[in-house]
Amino acid sequence: MHPPSSSPHPHPRRALLIINPTAGHHSPRRQAAFVKHLEQAGLDVRIMETRYRGHAAEIVKIHLPEADLIIAGGGDGTIAEIAHAMLGQPCPLALWPVGSANVLALELGVPFHDARNATLIASGQTRTLWPGWLTTEGQASPTLFLQMVGVGPDGWVVQQLSTALKKRIGRAAYAVTALRLLSTYPFPAFETDVDGRCYQSRLTIISKGQLYGGPFRLFRHNHHEEAAFSVFMLHRLHPLCLLKQAWAFLCRNDCTTPAFSFIRGRTITCPGSQPVPAQSDGDFRGTTPLHITSAPAPLTVICPARNQPPSGERNFFRQCSLNIGKRRY
Structure with a gap:
């Protein structure tokens, strides 16, 4: 699969803004200001708020024929739900990143400044992405x-996460x-x-x-526009082994060590007889066995052209090691 490169989409006019009002950085005042920016950019905006899990997908199925574009207002989980229905x-x-982590928006370079984001949305600049299928x-x-x-x-952390605590302190x-x-x-x-x-x-x-986890760069490559994934696996839990291998990973270009591995793949399964928790895009998704491959169709997303690193990225291992060493992977 080789999706087309970044290209301008015909300028949209009818925008459906689907908002998760419980998202960590959402507020009625910010919403009103964002809608005003969209209208000033030439969009006719219809607003609908979600009331329960799965409601965003229902809204998409009912109102998709009436819209030139859909704007997902929420975090990564809300965006994924809307994308699935589309x-x-x-x-x-289009994305209005008002969730706790907003990893996808960071990855795609979507502006967190609402006025600039509204201008981008009205421009119709798009990329074709190939999502994952779990x-x-x-x-x-x-x-x-x-x-x-x-x-x-x-997966366990997401399963145990308190929604109230997430609303109160965000990514922390x-x-x-x-x-x-x-x-x-x-x-x-478990087997991978x-x-x-x-x-x-x-x-x-x-x-x-x-x-991973916000602005921290864990992987070297971006596979959003192809049918592939980066895979990180932690094999051992011994602290000294982990420290030794992490230091080697920081200082050299080691992609596979006795402690952990970084590889690329297209089809990933975790068969296992013992259930192990799993999450995707910040939402708990059940337990193993699991199967991952590329989605059956692409997704058109309004975002800047792919010509720069993810916004505000920080190297994950460098951050965790207090900026010791230099990671080149």
């Missing part, structure tokens, strides 16, 4: 994801919840199969982009 449609998706145990149908899937501790709620890992989560080993190659893992992260 999959395969020519109508472009199936977990007990799911009736696959779930679309735009940024990443985490299996193991990553993930760190607070993660502090309970050592005393509560058993860190079971990448294009037929089998690995034992304690944590697996499958990503379309470079960023």
Whole structure:
């Protein structure tokens, strides 16, 4: 699959703004100002707020024929839900990043300044993305994801996360919840199969982009415009081994070590008989066994051309090691 490169979309006029009012950085005052910017940019804006999980998809299915574009106002989970309902449609998706982490918006270079974002949306500048397609145990149908899937501790943290705490302190709620890992989560080993190659893992992260947990760059490559993923696997939990291998990874271009691996793949499965929690784009998605491949159709997203690194990125390992060493991966 080779999607077309960045291109201008015919200038849209009828915009449907779907808003998750519980998103971490949403407020009625900010919403009113953003809508005013959109109208000043020449858009006719219709606003609809979600009331429950799955409501955004229902809104899309009912009102998609009436819109020239849809603007997703929320975090990564809300955006993924709306994108799933739009999959395969020519109508472009725009982002209003008002969630706690907004990793996808950072990745795509979408402006966080609302006036500049409104100008971008009105311009119709688009990229064609290939989302991921996730199936977990007990799911009736696959779930679309735009940024990443985490299996193991990553999934457990999202499963245990308090919505109220996330609303109150934003992205820091993930760190607070993660502090309970050592005393509560058993860190079971599970299999991760990448294009037929089998690995034992304690944590697996499958990503379309470079960023993880906000502005931290974990992966070297961006696969948003192709049918592929970056895969990180943590194999060992011994602290000294992890420190030694992390230092080697910072100072050299080692992509695979006894402690962890970075590889590329197109089809990822975690078969396992023991259920391991999984999350995608910040929402809990169930447990293993799971299967990941590319979505059956592309998605047109309004965003800047791909000509610069993700916005505000920071190197994940460099940040965690207090800026010691130089990472080149």
